[in-house]
Amino acid sequence: MKIGVLVSEGPYTHQAADSAYKFVTAALAAGHEVPRVFFYHDGVNVATRLSVPPQDERHIQRNWTALAKDHGVDLVVCIAAAQRRGMLDENEATRQGKDANNLAEGFRISGLGQLIEMGIQTDRLVTFGD
């Protein structure tokens, strides 16, 4: 089965990004396809590469980056939600005249159309949030 995943709550505050990660890992192991995960609302904060959790805690962003690298999952961060919350890739930082960017490897910033497209192209859309 082709499964799309939506993460709509922020890391560490909320279980959503952890549960989604475990769900995607399990789905892939069971032979399903997970072509894309879309990050919306505070979920966009999962993609910051500046997160430094204590060493004995899970590193949520690194988990996702590894998943993208190992399984080719397309990790898409909503541009409108990201810009409100200070999440920028290199191009956007330049375009907006900012002196830094913080998007981690394996993630890309794109539009809400990617969420709709995921809903159209997958058999199931599974949401992790409140």
Next chain:
Amino acid sequence: MSDVKKFLYLNRRAPYGTIYALESLEVVLIGAAFEQDVSLAFVDDGVFQLTNGQNTDGIGVKNFSPTFRALGDYDVQKLFVERESLEERGLSEDDLMEIVYEDEDDDWAEKPAIHVISRAEMADVMADADVVLSF
């Protein structure tokens, strides 16, 4: 299988206090370009999103409620509101904005987009959807 899916945007929260309602509407507006079968549902505190006379002057947040009245221009024509959620909050259909769309199959007649339905009917609307985006 047809390329058109039934998308249901489920709005459960008050319009202000959190960003969910605004960012839900942003998905609806972008999603309209994909020519899918779109419905919006309003339950729980989500029914407040459609109330008349919203005024956000005191909280420094944009009043986005006029955007709902423009949904007809985006071919979004079905807004389902749960009657029990209205009643539990002391509201009735009279407290809601008038939202219309132009029916191209009926000489562009203006028709109401809001349908107040029962909780049981709302369950059917949800069961009938292919993709539910919950906010």
